[in-house]
Amino acid sequence: MAYDVEKVRAQYPALSDGRAWLDGAAGTQVPQSVIDAVSDAYRVGMSNVGGPFESSRRAAGIVAEARAAVADLVGAPDPACVVFGPSMTALTYRFAAVLAAGWAPGDEVVVTQLDHDANVRPWMQYAQRAGAAVRMAELDPATGELPVDQVTSLIGERTKLVAVTAASNVLGTMPDLRAISHRAREAGALTYVDGVQHCPHAHVRLAELGADFYATSAYKWAGPHLAAVVAADPWSLENLYPDKLTPSPDTVPERFELGTSPFAAMAGAVAAVDHLAGLDSDADGGRVERLAVSRCSVQAHEDELAKMLFDGLAALDGVVRYGAPQGPCTPTAFFGLPGKEPSDAAAQLAERGLNVSHGHSYAWEAVHALGIGPKGGVRASLSHYSNQADVQRLLDALGEISG
Ligand SMILES: Cc1ncc(COP(=O)(O)O)c(C=O)c1O
Structure with missing residues (x-):
């Protein structure tokens, strides 16, 4: 696998603003080619x-x-x-x-x-x-x-x-x-x-x-x-x-x-x-073949980062993660900070340079089944352009605001 996340990031003009873009589930940024x-x-x-x-x-x-x-x-x-x-x-x-x-x-x-x-x-x-x-x-x-x-x-x-x-x-x-x-x-x-x-x-x-x-x-x-x-x-x-x-x-x-x-x-x-087909620089052949290689490389990259995110959240006493799937899942975490409204938590993270979503995100039945209601939670979602620094920034900021 030849997946170089920094090379990928360099293709996304929006990422150069220095923020951690952890809101891909609400919509990703687009590369220069798009x-x-x-x-x-x-x-x-x-x-x-x-x-x-x-x-x-x-x-x-x-x-x-x-x-x-x-x-x-x-x-x-x-x-x-x-x-x-x-x-x-x-x-x-x-x-x-x-x-x-x-x-x-x-x-x-x-x-x-x-x-x-x-x-x-x-x-x-x-x-x-x-x-x-x-x-x-x-x-x-x-x-x-x-x-x-x-x-x-x-x-x-x-x-x-x-x-x-x-x-x-x-x-x-x-x-x-x-x-x-x-x-x-x-x-x-x-x-x-x-x-x-x-x-x-x-x-x-x-x-x-x-x-x-x-x-x-x-x-x-x-x-x-x-x-x-x-x-x-x-x-x-x-x-x-x-x-x-x-x-x-x-x-x-x-x-x-x-x-x-x-x-x-x-x-x-x-x-x-x-662009997705070319994310792994070793991917070769027609678009279908290159997609097969590049999509799998993205998955491997995201799985590694998701583990860092999920383990990091589990180690934070002041963070409650909703649902902890045992089976396959996307690199997305939904959580709450007891005593803090999700909107306030997201605003405090935003002040620290982090873009995360908050609320029910239209998962209307799920937030009710989880017992948290329409105020929902905070959602951090990783994308193919996320890197370890993004995840570490989130974990550090959560450590600060949940303490
Ligand atoms: C799982 C899921 N389904 C459907 C939608 C709605 O998609 P659209 O904005 O294209 O209507 C979203 C939007 O976030 C979503 O996350």
Whole structure:
């Protein structure tokens, strides 16, 4: 492995401000190559698609490249599996609307307490309208894990959909998706996986996860504000008919996309995937091969730093960590400082040069299941550009303010 985090950091202009950027779970920074790709798209000139001139062809080319890049990133079989949208939340509402059109009273939908509300509420609201029942899988508040049988025991003959996260945005927990999607498939149910916090930290192979739909947001993996839902195959999109304008394309995946595409952001997403593919300087071959090597190197780097973070937090008497997953998890820690509001703790850390999140982070069911309520906790999340100095700064600052 040839992963040089300092070389990686040098590519991120924002990191030069000297702060410790431990808020990647809320959105990562972007490297210069992404900034250039977005600004070049505008500088060179871009028109809407469909025109018989170069700037229009360029826009169409960017859309095609962006689909191919995201398909490579998540291991989708075809770029036509990739549906773009402004955010995971907007896309999930779109898919909830179209999937719920096939639900009837007596049907069931499974959601989980571990999920971000964007993968809970849309399904609940559309299930209610269809008269379908919602089953909520419970997380284990002691470990922050979602036991597989919590989910699988709720899947039955009438289950239409299982909505489950691949990684919690606060606790970092990564449920056993293969087992869940396998059981869902046996029961004839679809699996809609929230990969927003999973994709930045994993080498995603869609087929291995068994997900029918996998949602990802580029701004969590060094890209611009743009999201995608990736279907396991284009055929599953062919049979879905979302609301659309009469003259807008009826082809797949364009049928799912509303209005004019954000071409410059898409150019940025291509640059972000290329950037991720090149993070290990020894990575060789085509983009898929380089992603395989670089994603695994990032994982190794992040695992090492996460251990330093988790061990360091455990050694601090004045810090209570919520959930302590035994199984795989992202490099994310959610914690409280007894007697201190999470917002005050985050503000004190900010004064010391640290960017961390606080609150419920939309993990609405989870903060209630954990018994901490909407005030939530403090979330420190590491990214591929985090280094040991960032983690040490956080541990030192927490030692100071929790003492
Ligand atoms: C796990 C998870 N799911 C969904 C979302 C919502 O993503 P978006 O902002 O693209 O709607 C987030 C945002 O932080 C998230 O962390």
